[in-house]
Amino acid sequence: MTSLGMNWILCPFKSEEAMEEVYNGGPWYVGRFIVGMDKWSPSFNPNSLKGITKPIWIRFPCLPLFCWDEENIARIASRIGVPMYVDGNLFRWGKREFSRVCIRLNLENSLPKGVWIDGMAGRFF
Structure with a gap:
C-alpha cells in the first residue's frame, strides 16, 4: 500500500x-x-471528487410499517445511491424509530433531503 x-x-x-x-x-x-x-482510473485527481464514491449511512425516519423489510429498504436506498449494508438492528422490535442503511454515494451528487416513494397507501416522501 x-x-x-x-x-x-x-x-x-x-x-x-x-x-x-x-x-x-x-x-x-x-x-x-x-x-x-474505488477502482483507480488514469483520470484520478486527489483534488477532485469526479468519479469518487463514499460509503455513508443514511436514515429513513417514519417509514410505513410495510416498508420495514430488507428488500424495501434497499429499494428506497437505491434511489439515492448503491445499497451496501442494511443495519441489522433495525429489525429489532424496540428499534423502530428509523431504518439505517449504508449506501455508496457518488460525491459529485448532492445528498437529497428525501425521495418520493409509491406505496400501498399512495405516495410518501
Missing part, C-alpha cells in the same frame, strides 16, 4: 480476481469506520 497524501491510499493487487474480491467483498472496516474503495 502506498500513501498518496490527503487520506488517499493506493492498494496494488497481483490479479484482477483478487482486486474484484476485495472491491466487491465489503463493506470493510478500519476501527469502527467503513472504508470507501
